[in-house]
Amino acid sequence: MSTVISIENLQNSYGDGQLVLKGINLEVQAGEIIGYIGPNGAGKSTTIKILLGMIPSFTGEVRVLGQDIRTEAMEIKKQVGYVPENAALYEVLTPVEYLTFIGRLYSMSDAVIQRKAEDLLHLVGLSNHINSRMNTFSKGMRQKVLLISGLIHNPEIIFLDEPLSGLDANAVILVKEILAQLKTAGKTIFYSSHIMDVVEKISDRIVIINQGQVIANGSFEELKAQAHSGSLERIFQGLTGDDTTQSKASEFLQALQ
């Protein structure tokens, strides 16, 4: 297997000088599904945005598909896909109009975009809505369009930031199955989420970050053996220092009285 993402001593700070990432080191192999988890504000989205070439101001070395993100961002962007955390779409467009726009940004031909858009929208159950403006869509429907827009150009690496948000149970099962089949097809998936049991089930390797640093990196089995815990939830709680939930819950109930 070849290394498709390599990060060395990655650091980044907010405008006010506060460090978000404090020296991340990570390697990802082709065809892996990486579960990238951490508490709010740990630096997950910032890492992903740097890997996508969206944040140019960072220190350290970042290579994606063997190329330096600082100098070859344009080449890298052609081969990666991104599904952001919040449904960032041009809502006054219809799904087909939006996907056509996105497809053209990847220099795809209109005929191919049209065919793919219609097929994919049909497969996720939106065939009756292809000509409706998206400002009338539910959160789950927008999330489906967002997912397709991140995959339509058939990227080598897919970055997913909370991709299951707002989806119904059947759609969640479908997305999980799509991810599994993408892996079989040799695609690399960088998956960031708060839903631990999904991360636990689909990831080949789980990377936990806290306060801008990697605090665990290994397969679920390895992490389980290290932490002597049964579930990813427990491991996560132990590692991120928030293992006081039981006492907090008791206090909560007392306050209700």
Next chain:
Amino acid sequence: MTSSILWLLDRLQGLFRMLGVDYAMMRNIVEVKFTMDNRRNHASLGKRYQEKESSQRLLMVYGINALLGGLIGSFLFIAPSLLLALTIVLGYVIAWVALTLITDYSELLLDTTDNLILLPRPVSDRTVWMARLVHLTGYITLLTLSIILLPTVFVGIKYGWVIVPVFVLLSLQAVLIAVFLTTLLYMLVVRFSSQERVKDIISYIQIAMSIFFTAGYQIMPRMIRFGEVMEAEHSIRTWYYAVPSAWLAGLVDMFYQRQYDTPHLILSALAILVPPALIYVNSKYLAPSFTKKLAGLASTGSEEDKVVVEKSRRGLLPWLAEAVTNSPAERATFELSWNITGRDRRFKMRTYPAMGSIVPLLFVIIGPVLNGRQSFDQIREGALYLVGIYVLQVVAGTFYANTYQSDDYKASWVYDAAPVADPSELILGNFKAAILKFYTPFYLVSSVLLLSIWGWHIIDDLLAGYLFALFVTSLEAWVKNSNWKVPFSQEPKVKAEAGRTTLMLIMIMLVLPVCGLIHWGATKVPGGGLFMVLLYGVLLWSTLKSYRRLRWSQFE
């Protein structure tokens, strides 16, 4: 229209390629931007048009601008000199382009969605930047052309077609000044505020613009009478040097009159040199730091945007709520309504422009004085203040009706889930908050204005007018809500069914003048004002009492 713009761009693609732009990508982005413009809401389109699912909103925007431009252009026939007429017309172009940029583009400018969509894609920064520039330039150029369309024709008719090209070129100079002013404003606002505050400030500008519109239709025809005042304006006064549109007008005037004296030369020099200098300052100093600040806002986000409501800032609200409400549910609705109406930006956008109605009212009342047709003493003898008092009710009605709408309308499930036995508590709490928070201060200001003209003897009439507004507003709720609704439970874009609205309008059209006439009659009788206070007091009391008979089964 988008296709014509794209057709033009296609002719220029060689130029874009020479500049290192990926033309196909740029075209794609520009196409989507114009498509979205066509479907976006524009501040200058009335609410009626905004609610329509139209695909040609841009054309409507340009059409309205052309009409307004024609109205302003009429100064070319009224004003005694070309200089003064063009100062007004070009001043309007500058003000209008700047306002449109602030209102219609602020949402796009401050919207980080665009970055989230475009930045991860394989499009160079140069291409994205050029696409944004082309889009904005196209929009402003079309806007300017639509505004100056009729004034250009008027210039040609009145002053000859030779100076038309100069006029058109100078209108584009005016746009440069407008772009500079807008950037300057943004810089100042962004420099001192967080993103949320910026949005607030922009919505206040939008509100001011709507008021300007509402009032403008009333003021313009009355201004025309001021033509007599303007007759003396032939020479270049000192204030001309301080007004950018006067510089531009001076240049046209110099060509037209072939007067190459010092004042004309100074104005012309300012017209030619200042706009490019402003744009240089803009691109060199203002724009980069502005972009940087915006990027900062986008990345830091939430911390800076946090709006803390300190306990001390709640001030009199808990006390007031306790004093005017009779039950916990009524108090809860009162406080909710008070807070939402004060904080919800969109609510303010829908409601506050109604305050513009006070401006035409002013003109109805003191307009004759301004025109010199009547003196204040003559006005005092009449009872025009009654017109004011009764027309103001419309403002109370608008505000109250809007409290039934909210962008967070889905949150009204709490009323269904909560164990509130008597729904009238919710209606009354909301009614009281709407009246005390908005209408009372508004009415007080209006009353001070009327008192300052007519004196204390109209105080009983003002009190009666206040009670009348409350009475009709509470009555409106009965007429409108044949299916009762709880506050903040309706989606804003859903229009009330036509029949019911018409019924309400007919009621107001009948009730306002009839009650006004009765009141006018009462003022002729000693103690008539007090009688009206009593009458409206009793009527209000009985409507509010009738609320108590409301049952949940009457609600939607």
